[in-house]
Amino acid sequence: MEIYLDTADIDAIRHFQRILPLAGVTTNPTIVAASGKKIHELLRQLREVLGESPRLFAQVLARQAEGMVEEARYLRSIDENLVVKVPVTVEGLAAMNQLKQEGVPLLGTAVYSASQGLLAATAGAQYIAPYVNRLDALSGNGTETVITLNQLLQLHAPQTKILAASFKNCRQVIDCLIAGAQAVTVPVDVAGQLIASPATDSALTQFEKDWCKTYQSLHF
Structure with missing residues (x-):
């Protein structure tokens, strides 16, 4: 499992x-x-704080393949270990096919269907990012899309990982990991939700009260 911070x-x-x-x-x-x-x-500041080994992702802005390729090269000139995010469109797939030949690591982003994800994998993407919450908001099912995409990738492109994205709560994150996503990227607030629980705080407060009642301090 890989956990990324989307920030x-x-x-x-x-x-x-x-x-x-x-x-x-x-x-x-x-x-x-x-x-x-x-x-x-x-990107230089992010690399400095991350260190050399962790992955850093940045996205192209162009809509046409030629522009995407040029921007990908520019982004990689800033950070030679960068993974380039390319939207899975007709032009995006064309750009990925070319960038794959240049050895550029790719993430197929803005994925709203399993078929998009599979095509991005065959075009050379190492990661596929289905937009889970946005799918749910469009009356789709983000988790079901991850399940279907995972099945397709296992059969036809096992070298590609699902990096599920677009989360509003930690339940969506857990559901995607259960559904087979090998990686998730979470915003700061959702990362906090994965850790925090009011019930845990309440339990610790009770432990402290019970301890102090007998020993009059919180020291061993």
Whole structure:
């Protein structure tokens, strides 16, 4: 299992590095824009805090294959270990086919169907990112899409991993991991939900009260 943090917040990344076995960080144009930083500046800062080994993802903006390829090359010039996110469109598939020949690691993003995911895998994507919550919001079923995509990849493209994305709560994350996703990328608030539980805090408070009642302190 690989857990990624979907953010450009340096402080949040440092915080969760202490807690979770982070495999890396994913970004998208919205996340980058919200940071207010130039892409080259942001990616270098993210790499600095992550270290050399964790994966870092950034997405192309162009709509045409030629532009996607040029942008992918530029992003890789900033970070030679970067995984390039390419939307799974007609032009995106064409770009992936070319970038695969250049040895560029790819993630097929903005996936709303199992067929999109399978085609991205055959075009050379190492990761496929189905948008789970957005599928649910469109009256689809994000978890069922992950299940179907996982079955297709096992049969036809076992080298490709599902990196499920677009989560609003930790239940969606757990459901996708049960459904066969090998990786998930979660926003900061959902990462916190995976850890926190009011019931746990309540139990610890009761333990402290019971201990202090007998020993008058919280020391052994």
